[in-house]
Amino acid sequence: MKLHEYQGKEILRQFGVNVQEGRVATTPDEVRQIARDYGDAVVVKAQVHVGGRGKAGGVKFSPTPDKAFENGEKILGMDIKGLTVNKVLVTKAVDIDAGVEYYIGMIVDRNVQSFTLMASAEGGVDIEEVAAETPEKIVHYRVDPVTGLRPYEARAVAIQAGFKGNLNKIADMMVKLSQAALERDAVLVEINPLFVDASGTPLALDTKFEIDDNAMYRHKDLADWRELEAEHPLEIEASKYGFAYVKLDDGNVGVLGNGAGIVMTSLDVVNRAGAKPANFLDIGGGAKAEIVYNAVKLVSKDTDVKAIFINIFGGITRADEVAKGVIQALKDGILTKPVRMRIAGTAEEEAKALLAEVNSPLIQMFPNMFDAAAEAAKEANK
Amino acid sequence: MGILVNKDSKVIVQGMTGREGASHSRAMKEFGTQVVAGVTPGKGGMDFEGWPIYNSVAEAKKATGANVSIIFVPPAGAADAVLEAAHAGIPLVILITEGVPTVDMMKAVQEVKLLDAQSREAGGEGVRLIGGNCPGLVTNGEAKVGIMPNKIYTKPGRIGLISRSGTLTYEAAKLLNDAGMGTSTTVGIGGDPVIGTTFADVLPMFEADDGTDAIVVIGEIGGADEEAAAEYIKNNMKKPVVAFISGRSAPAGKRMGHAGAIIMGNVGTPESKLAAFKDANVPVADTMPEIIDLVKAALNK
Numbered sequence: 001m002k003l004h005e006y007q008g009k010e011i012l013r014q015f016g017v018n019v020q021e022g023r024v025a026t027t028p029d030e031v032r033q034i035a036r037d038y039g040d041a042v043v044v045k046a047q048v049h050v051g052g053r054g055k056a057g058g059v060k061f062s063p064t065p066d067k068a069f070e071n072g073e074k075i076l077g078m079d080i081k082g083l084t085v086n087k088v089l090v091t092k093a094v095d096i097d098a099g100v101e102y103y104i105g106m107i108v109d110r111n112v113q114s115f116t117l118m119a120s121a122e123g124g125v126d127i128e129e130v131a132a133e134t135p136e137k138i139v140h141y142r143v144d145p146v147t148g149l150r151p152y153e154a155r156a157v158a159i160q161a162g163f164k165g166n167l168n169k170i171a172d173m174m175v176k177l178s179q180a181a182l183e184r185d186a187v188l189v190e191i192n193p194l195f196v197d198a199s200g201t202p203l204a205l206d207t208k209f210e211i212d213d214n215a216m217y218r219h220k221d222l223a224d225w226r227e228l229e230a231e232h233p234l235e236i237e238a239s240k241y242g243f244a245y246v247k248l249d250d251g252n253v254g255v256l257g258n259g260a261g262i263v264m265t266s267l268d269v270v271n272r273a274g275a276k277p278a279n280f281l282d283i284g285g286g287a288k289a290e291i292v293y294n295a296v297k298l299v300s301k302d303t304d305v306k307a308i309f310i311n312i313f314g315g316i317t318r319a320d321e322v323a324k325g326v327i328q329a330l331k332d333g334i335l336t337k338p339v340r341m342r343i344a345g346t347a348e349e350e351a352k353a354l355l356a357e358v359n360s361p362l363i364q365m366f367p368n369m370f371d372a373a374a375e376a377a378k379e380a381n382k
Numbered sequence: 383m384g385i386l387v388n389k390d391s392k393v394i395v396q397g398m399t400g401r402e403g404a405s406h407s408r409a410m411k412e413f414g415t416q417v418v419a420g421v422t423p424g425k426g427g428m429d430f431e432g433w434p435i436y437n438s439v440a441e442a443k444k445a446t447g448a449n450v451s452i453i454f455v456p457p458a459g460a461a462d463a464v465l466e467a468a469h470a471g472i473p474l475v476i477l478i479t480e481g482v483p484t485v486d487m488m489k490a491v492q493e494v495k496l497l498d499a500q501s502r503e504a505g506g507e508g509v510r511l512i513g514g515n516c517p518g519l520v521t522n523g524e525a526k527v528g529i530m531p532n533k534i535y536t537k538p539g540r541i542g543l544i545s546r547s548g549t550l551t552y553e554a555a556k557l558l559n560d561a562g563m564g565t566s567t568t569v570g571i572g573g574d575p576v577i578g579t580t581f582a583d584v585l586p587m588f589e590a591d592d593g594t595d596a597i598v599v600i601g602e603i604g605g606a607d608e609e610a611a612a613e614y615i616k617n618n619m620k621k622p623v624v625a626f627i628s629g630r631s632a633p634a635g636k637r638m639g640h641a642g643a644i645i646m647g648n649v650g651t652p653e654s655k656l657a658a659f660k661d662a663n664v665p666v667a668d669t670m671p672e673i674i675d676l677v678k679a680a681l682n683k
Contacts, residue, residue, distance in 0.1 A: 108484050108575050110575045110576065110604075110605035110606065111605065111606050111607075113576050113577075114492065114576070144492070145485060145488035145492060146492065146493075182485060185484070212483055212484050214457060215486075217458065218483075249633070257549070258549060259548050259550075260547065260573060261545075261547020261549050261550035261551075261600075261602060262547070262553065264602060264628040264632055265628045265629070265670065267629065268629065268630050268631045269669070271631040272668075272669075277631070280632070285548070313549050313552050313553050314531075315529070315530065316529065316531075345531060345534075345552070346531060368671075370669070
């Protein structure tokens with residue numbers, strides 16, 4: 001689960017990280033009031049789960065409360081990459097020129113089978129760009145998942161990254177970041193920029209925080225923080241059914257299958273067939289007809305989808321259950337777009353027999369995934 | 383022949399009495415695997431379809447001499463089940479469970495590695511964890527310790543298979559089977575970001591196995607396991623290796639089902655994996671059926 005900046009900052013605050021003061025507003029009047037309360041220049045920041053909100057005009061410096069009101073009006077209700085801004089975070093402005101901006105982050109790292117702490121003196125910018133262009137400017141350090149980061153390790157990393165300021169305070173912030181990541185089951189947590197003022201004191205100006213969905217059961221207090229309106233409506237519906245679903249841009253073929261690997265390969269096959277996948281939908285293992293029915297229903301709701309490609313290799317999943325789900329969707333009038341499918345494995349013959357009985361041009365079965373995808377692509381590109 | 387498991391492997395099932403544990407225990411038995419007992423805390427002493435159930439792995443091991451454990455325990459207790467098996471001295475632990483919190487896996491994997499090192503130092507056989515979120519492993523014609531459909535393993539052969547994806551493992555095993563080549567051992571290592579055994583850990587076992595002539599590696603986007611595998615192959619492998627990479631058209635930054643299948647920055651991109659395999663002289667199939675052609679070509683060299 002992705003957290004908003006204000007939520008991530010709240011967690012870091014709970015772990016003792018020195019976080020820039022700020023409050024959330026949902027109306028321009030509230031924005032003005034917060035600016036008045038602070039009695040100083042503020043920054044109004046859109047709270048949406050997308051990157052690049054600054055470039056999209058979602059972050060604005062506001063020297064006066066009236067300017068803050070104006071910026072609040074501009075940003076609230078704004079559309080950033082398909083998501084509407086319903087909340088802004090209003091923070092006290094910081095004179096960036098009076099200090100330095102660094103980057104620190106913790107990320108789950110497959111290669112070291114633990115968290116990697118990353119630190120860079122190149123803060124305040126897109127860290128992925130730094131990673132791509134000047135990777136030597138980022139220090140990587142494996143954190144022991146049992147002990148967490150120890151202060152001496154943090155100091156060594158800070159020194160290696162070339163951080164200036166109060167080393168003990170900066171290291172302490174890194175240690176607390178590591179505690180937050182481990183105890184709150186983060187997938188990724190970043191402080192960027194990490195602002196170090198003239199006195200050498202570090203302050204977290206912005207944060208990214210994402211929590212491992214598999215661990216949400218032990219963070220019930222955070223589950224209330226999930227804001228469904230901030231996510232894609234079809235993705236919300238998919239999560240209700242327990243599907244792994246991702247909406248993809250510019251696609252016209254709905255893609256569903258059983259297992260992440262086969263669905264990823266199905267996306268590749270649709271691309272090769274000259275169409276574009278509109279989504280990724282994994283129905284999981286052992287799906288019964290009802291699950292397939294819901295999957296078809298979900299994908300059919302997507303107006304970008306012109307045809308559906310179903311790719312199943314049945315082990316635990318039975319092909320006849322898949323066929324039953326699709327046929328029921330057809331009977332209920334939910335299925336109005338052509339479905340081209342390949343179902344191999346368990347109960348393949350039974351599935352064929354069921355489809356022959358229905359005999360609808362909307363549903364066709366093929367012996368291999370390439371032919372099925374090619375037909376789906378042809379239908380979608382019509 | 384083959385690696386890791388064979389007809390002599392004695393398998394216990396942690397979580398045997400649960401729905402998944404029960405059905406796969408039966409399927410493994412049908413395959414011919416020596417399933418010797420189950421472990422379900424609180425149900426010790428019970429007879430489950432002819433299998434004795436024990437309260438702990440240690441008891442089950444003592445009574446049966448088991449040397450492999452397969453785990454079907456729900457996510458919240460799965461990492462603990464791994465540690466129980468490892469501390470009881472089971473040398474091969476296979477975690478099937480999907481959805482285990484990553485932090486739990488980090489801690490468990492680290493502890494298993496420590497136990498492994500200690501055991502080896504003391505002259506023991508070590509401890510290996512495979513998975514989680516994996517389909518398990520099969521030595522064709524001998525034993526299955528996993529959840530793969532039995533009927534795709536009808537032709538024992540001499541091709542080793544390692545895969546991050548469950549369904550694509552089935553797909554590849556069936557293709558090899560249908561092509562008349564068959565498989566030696568199939569190892570599903572799992573698609574999660576933190577797993578017990580990687581491609582580079584399995585490759586040397588196949589290199590040393592007299593029953594394997596060539597190896598197929600089924601990778602996917604995200605992580606750098608494929609790159610590490612390519613590096614290992616380049617420096618150490620004499621047997622031919624053929625690769626396939628799933629998710630080559632997936633957009634960056636989106637999580638594609640597998641928690642590990644996400645491209646972050648320039649790490650784990652299809653381009654970096656293709657380049658690494660190219661550098662190691664490993665042919666990469668564009669489609670799954672092409673794997674067969676590439677394996678045939680590699681064997682005829």
